[in-house]
Amino acid sequence: MRLTSIGSTQLRMEGIDALEIHFAGSHQPRPLADQGRDALTDRLGLVPITYREPGRTRVRPPAVNDGQPGWIASRSLDVRGRPVAWVFTGAPPEPDGSQVFVDDALAVTSTNHAQLVAGAAYPLFYDTCSPRCARSWPTPRSQRSSARMGCGQATAP
């Protein structure tokens, strides 16, 4: 895992996938994509956040609420070296580096789950997520979420 010069790293949130604000010079429809990002930063207690123009893809310091308490549970890195993570707000229940088993009860308290239920992200399961977890993810809610995001109305150029 690589850290930036300010000691931060990007995370890959387990079980969900959000609309792309920027990808290879393109992006998915905005402001829908922005709404997914804003829901996440709001849930993490980070707002208000100002973004640089044009594009509004990079934070313009200062982020006055940076450093809110939170913790992650991760057991692998993705191909870009990002921890594949369950994200939680608040103080961690165990010391840093402890082994935590993310069962259903814990998973539903995660920010990952909250983003999905809120319709701010799509479900996306990899084999890093246990089959039991993928099967137990809230299907009816995720269907509503997908509908809210317009899933299924794919129009290609």
Next chain:
Amino acid sequence: MVALEEGGVVIPKLFRRLVEFHGNPGRDLADFNHWLATEKPEQIVDLDDNTNFTHLDNLVEVTGDQVRLTRPAHRLVIISAKGRQGR
């Protein structure tokens, strides 16, 4: 690409594949599935039929200028290369 950026909402994974596919502007969308199969092969487990692995190109339907994932995203598990998540 304009339709994808402004109006068409697809699951992000499919969007990323479409952007990569159209990175070569000469490509015809009719070739998208073949490109997926040959350039972006990914094993997928369908939780409703998990007796065999399938692949993304088997789950994408292209009709004219329309692209559709034929299975709900939340019923699929992607097998990551070398046990690590791609995108």
